[in-house]
Amino acid sequence: MRNTVRSLLPALFVLTLTAATGCAPQESSPPSGAGSGTGSGTGSGASGSTAAESCDPGALPTEAKGKLTVGTDKPAYAPWFQDDDPANGKGFESAVAYAVAEALGYAKDQVVWRTVPFNNSVAPGEKSFDFDINQVSISDARKKAVDFSAGYYDVRPAVVALKKSPYAKARTIADLKGARLGAQVGSTSLDLIDATIEPKQRPAVFQKNDFAKSALRNGQVDAIVVDLPTAFYITSAEVTDAEVVGQFVQTPGAAEQFGLVLDKDSRLTPCVTRAVEGLRADGTLAALEKTWLTDAVDVPVLK
Incomplete structure (x- = not known):
């Protein structure tokens, strides 16, 4: 009898553990929203x-x-x-x-x-x-x-040029390929110049947007790339003889x-x-x- 009971104990333990596990609330997988860049999801790892x-x-x-x-x-x-x-x-x-x-x-x-x-x-x-x-x-x-x-x-990137510049009349990306372009170092605006516009001249790189605006004002560059709200502010309050040439479409x-x-x-x-x-x-x-x-x-x- 003892041998029979002893032989049944492991099986009973497994059955009990399985039943307990099946009834216990299960943690859901951690969601993947934080830092995804999509703006969707519910955060990373907490729910x-x-x-x-x-x-x-x-x-x-x-x-x-x-x-x-x-x-x-x-x-x-x-x-x-x-x-x-x-x-x-x-x-x-x-x-x-x-x-x-x-x-x-x-x-x-x-x-x-x-x-x-x-x-x-x-x-x-x-x-x-x-x-x-x-x-x-x-x-x-x-x-x-x-x-x-x-x-x-x-974000919607935009191009700003002086009104007197021939590049103020640009209506396509191809129209900007001959321009001397500038953007802030480490910015996605600089990435866009390199990957999307692909100008013939290497873009000028500035530590801050202030330096880029000064370069535009002084004619050191033909145009700069910034985000659209910043472009509006530059042309309305800081470099008033400049205008927003155009914006870039975001990929859906x-x-x-x-x-x-x-x-x-x-x-x-x-x-x-x-x-x-x-x-x-x-x-x-x-x-x-x-x-x-x-x-x-x-x-x-x-x-």
């Missing part, structure tokens, strides 16, 4: 009650306890910021940063701004911010060094997006992504874009 607990403001592992540290470059350009003051809440990216902070449970007086050069924000290494907002396009290359939130803005399903930059494998990434996606879903991002960014009206498409 259900676990995400809700980890995204509680009191539990967020921020740079400074009880504070949210946000990085951006200086100068902080319009229309993304106003008066070179990210903390005033004016300008699209300043408003987005505070909206994300609020969604994470941080009031305006709990947000700390830190100056971070553009290239430093996407370089490998530990970050001095919780997230950075500085017109940084999500790309596979950059995701090797940093995390991204879901996209908060769909592969639109370039700006994302919030976080440290690689940051525990905040799923929470920040959830906040951004919530702001997109409830119409906040669209409303802020309408408030702070100029509509792309009557700008020809360069094909």
Whole structure:
């Protein structure tokens, strides 16, 4: 009898374990949204009650306890910021940063701004911010060094030239091939020049957009490539004898997006992504874009 019982025990143990496993709630696969560059999904690696607990403001592992540290470059350009003051809440990216902070449970007086050069924000290494907002396009290359939130803005690159330049009359990509073009170093605008326009001359590369604008004003380049809202601002307030020549069409399903930059494998990434996606879903991002960014009206498409 003892031998019989002993021989049955392993089988009974397996049956019991199988039944218990079958009845136990199963964890779902981690979603794949954060840093994907698509603006869709629900974050990376956090879901259900676990995400809700980890995204509680009191539990967020921020740079400074009880504070949210946000990085951006200086100068902080319009229309993304106003008066070179990210903390005033004016300008699209300043408003987005505070909206994300609020969604994470941080009031305006709990947000700390830190100056971070553009290239430093996407370089490998530990970050001095919780997230950075500085017109940084999500790309596979950059995701090797940093995390991204879901996209908060769909980018449309544009060409700016002086009104007197023959390239102000360009209507196709081919019309720009002979131009001396310029863009900020490390930017997707520079990538677009190299991969899409393929000019005969190597493009001029500038550390900041300020230098690119000066080069355009002084005739050192024929045209510069920037995002469309920046192009509108340059031509209306900074280089008023320039005009927006045209914009580039985004490939359906592969639109370039700006994302919030976080440290690689940051525990905040799923929470920040959830906040951004919530702001997109409830119409906040669209409303802020309408408030702070100029509509792309009557700008020809360069094909």
